[in-house]
Amino acid sequence: MFTGIVEEVGRIRSLRRGARSAVLSVEARKVRQGLALGDSVAVNGVCLTVTSLDPGGFTADVMHETLDRSTLGELVPGSPVDLERAMAADGRFGGHIVSGHIDGVGTIRASWRDDNAVWYTVAAPPAVLRYVVEKGSIAIDGISLTVAAVTDSGFSVSVIPHTAASTILGGKGPGDRVDLDADIIGKYVEKLLRPQAGADTGGRGDITLDFLAEHGF
Structure with missing residues (x-):
């Protein structure tokens, strides 16, 4: 989870494309501190998993779904990117709940x-x-x-x-x-107001405005 408070503007070192995926290499300084393999980093708001580290930054795999849903595939070497490490449990919540899953x-x-x-x-x-x-x-x-x-x-x-x-x-x-x-x-x-077809809603069906009014909401 992230908070949307950007820690650093990094730069793309390389974007190596596969058939339907990519490997992103990012130059980072502040965000690089304390990172470990498997940690999450938001790159332009996209949650990515660190797959390798070096003194100047990190790399991450980008799957087909992520390329389709975001602008990461449009980046080129030298492109600036917003970076944020995953929120620490004891950190300050300066922004709002950001999932890192681009809509x-x-x-x-x-x-x-x-x-x-x-x-x-x-x-x-x-x-x-x-x-x-x-x-x-x-x-x-x-x-x-x-x-x-x-x-x-x-x-x-x-x-x-x-x-x-x-x-x-x-x-x-x-x-x-x-x-x-x-x-x-x-x-x-x-999602909670409109359960999927076949879900057990206790015989009530979808929650409607009439249902809420009837029950004092």
């Missing part, structure tokens, strides 16, 4: 400055947008952000100078694609 890819439609902040409007696929709520949380390229507004086709966030300077988002603009990780709580709530 989909969005596209930045517009960006503009508002005094000391920068606004970004991001077009998102319906499968992601259904979990995005105003004043809720979303991770963009692994960055924990607060949703400022939501429309039928996307959402907007306002980014403070520190975040823009400390992550790759500050260097992005209209047309750039970003990895999106929606708030995991909404996904579980939806």
Whole structure:
């Protein structure tokens, strides 16, 4: 699990492609400290497992599903990437619960400055947008952000100078694609409210608004 607080901007050293997978080599300094084989690192918000280590960074395998769901396959040597180690049990929870399992890819439609902040409007696929709520949380390229507004086709966030300077988002603009990780709580709530076909619901069926009202909710 991650918190969406980026620790370091690293760089891609190489992306070695297989038939349907890839091996990613990442240059890292701060994130490299204390890493062990098998540890998890979020690369642009994508949870990857460390498969080898060297003094200047680490490598990780990227499977076909991950390449399909994220922008990792678009990276080239020299590309900057947001990095975060998995949250320590005794660490501070500075962002929000970030799973590192990318839901989909969005596209930045517009960006503009508002005094000391920068606004970004991001077009998102319906499968992601259904979990995005105003004043809720979303991770963009692994960055924990607060949703400022939501429309039928996307959402907007306002980014403070520190975040823009400390992550790759500050260097992005209209047309750039970003990895999106929606708030995991909404996904579980939806699943619990709509059990899959054949599940034992005690004869109640799906929980509906009428059912909740009837029981005082």
